Amino acid sequence: MIIAVGSQSKIKVTAVKNALCQLGVKADIEAVKAHSAIAEQPFNQETRQGAINRALHTAQLVPRAAFTLAIESGLYWRMDAWLDIALVVARFPDGTCVEVESEAIVFPSSAVEEVQRRGVHTWTAGQVLQEWGQVQSHNDPHLSLVGKSRADFIQDAVVKLFQTLQARHLLSV
Template structure:
């Protein structure tokens, strides 16, 4: 079986590999760079659209059996800005499923930069004097010091994939 992911981000690729290993799916993972066709920093529903677009485009541009899209985004709740990710999985027969990660509040220092037009990864790099946080720990890693971005994605990848390996109606 061949599984494609619509991103060249190493954290997303490793999260898919880890999820596939955990569920015992005999699959090779390939990555392809695609445009999610949403703003650089998706808000709310745009995050679902971006993940779905990534999944379908990765399927279309490869010979894979399953396409996966992961899109990080933000949404507002109770006057706080929350970060989260959406994972979409699709196959060539039209089966599709999605899940999303744990969400977490963002501190004012990051929130203010996002409202100034920065993407979460860039805002995280500025606040924590880091480089390439979205390819490594991510905002969640810097904020919690325990959970990294890969870990944040593994469970929703597993949850999005269950219809493809568990044969449940």
């Protein structure tokens, strides 16, 4: 079975491989550069649209895949706070999609407002936080903010997605 991942990000590809290993699922992973066609820092439903776009583009790039995976992180306004959430989408050849969200973490509103001021097409909240000295890495602000890496949040979400697919008999060991 081939699972195509719509990213060549080491964090995302490793998360998928580790999740498969954790669940004992055997599959070949093909990572491709898929386009999201959204801003560098997506907000709310734009995050979902980016994930769906990546999953569809990945399916076009790897048509022989059993299904494609797309992972898109974005900021959501929920419970009176900006929450960073990774959305993981599996897209099957018939167009059916199954999606799950990662655990959310709160991002400082001041950083989010600064991204909106500077421009969401070129800046991310992680970049602003790193520039301000509040996080060590713009690619992994999670580790500095809550002590758990972005990779771990994504891997947990991918495991949750695969468990959902197994429960629906869409993925077998």
